[in-house]
Amino acid sequence: MSIRLKLTMWYSTLLAVTLLIFGVSIYLFVNYNTYRDVKSQIQEQLGRLQIVSTVDFFNGGLNLNLSNRFEGNNVYVQVASYTNGYLDQSDNLKRADLQLPVPDLNKEIKQGYVPLRVDKYQFLAYQMPLKLKKSNETVGVLQVAYYTSPLDNYMKNLRTILFFSSLAVIVIAFTIGLFIARQALRPVKNVIQAVTQIKNGSNLSVRIEREGPNDEMGRLTDTLNGMLERIETTYNELDDAYKAQRRFVSDASHELRTPLTTIRGNIELLERMWLPSLEAAQARIEGKHGDADKAMGSLITESNVVLTREAMMDVAAEAKRMSGLVNDLLSLARADAGYEMEKHEELLLPLVEDVARRAQLLPRTAEWRIGDLSPIEGVTVFAHADFLRQLLFIFVENAFKYTPAGYVELRALKSGNQAGIVIKDTGIGMNSDEIPHIFERFYRADVSRGKTSGTGLGLSIAKWIIDEHSGSIEVSTREGEGTTFIVWLPLTFLDKSNQV
Structure with a gap:
């Protein structure tokens, strides 16, 4: 119920109670004064x-002293005897x-006022x-x-007049109250x-x-306008800072890709150039490990070569990890910048089969x-197609990462006009x-934090790709038993066997 209607209802209820008390008071006052005159x-x-x-009364000679009778056209006198059935009445009666x-003699006759009805009188x-x-x-x-028939009719008419006049006043007041409430609450409507x-x-x-005088509603309007102005200023400052942050992430990602690519290329070149020598040095160290007194100098030199190889491998691994992080940041920067994917109709089965084939080459223990x-x-x-492959690889790599033993399974579903890609694992769950x-940036579940490496960006990117494809994600998990992700994608074509 709106405030406008509530105010009108309260006002009308108060008016109705007031009119009821006033009408009853008037009726009781008129009724009391009218019948007081009668009495x-x-x-x-x-x-x-x-x-x-008393003798005359018993002998049927009861005589009303008519000379002393009150001369009123509406006053009637009657005396009845229970002994001989004698009845005497005033002349007007x-x-x-x-x-x-x-009254019946067998019943107690009480002295006092009683209403009587004779025919319609x-x-x-x-x-x-x-x-x-x-x-x-x-x-x-x-x-x-x-x-008292005229008086009774008069009181009946008075009750009717009071009732219908009060009802009319309430209806009129309710209508006017709605209008007044609407005018009074118009600033609230403007606020809404x-x-x-x-x-x-x-x-x-x-x-x-801003409308009307400087009353409570006017001051409320001024306060809200001031608050909106501060919110706009703060929002614009935050939006500018957020845009600057997005530009920085995007620019930094682009700038970091080039040196990381160069580092990785040079490391791979050095590994290819030095790999035969390093492997030979490793073999000689293993053969001379027990004869340290004869070839200490040679052993130290060749050990340095092996350490060099391990250092190169560490640099290569870290460069690869940093390249992945930069690529993730670049993807999120594209998402924040409102990047629109160029999509086409793609056959889903070949794409999923390609992911399944290449997933076999990923490092895994499951x-x-x-x-x-x-x-x-x-x-x-x-x-x-590329982003859809990236989406599936994110879930598959996550499954391998959090499944030290057991298995990871990829399969497909179809429900109505949607296709579902299921990635199920028997890992640590959550x-x-x-x-x-889990789809928030940099968020990592407590059960995996500190146990597995990662940045917490993969599922954020996956969620962005799913949203761009108008899809949805379904997650079911149990700690210690594994996790199942189902990626639902809307289909553009159903095979003829399922068409109606």
């Missing part, structure tokens, strides 16, 4: 009535040819039982009644629109339109298994809580 007339009439004697209901009557002084026996009843525009776009220069690849036979994907973080 005063009845009491005045009672004061003027005189019953002649006789002319109206009406008889007030006589309403009366308010004061009943007084007539009793003998000696025996306290009830021998008759005196009834002084006031005709501006924030939504910023959230859905990248333009932080949007500001909230068994390499190639599973069923037939599900992707005859289908194509819209892809960049905690399931770490899965959301």
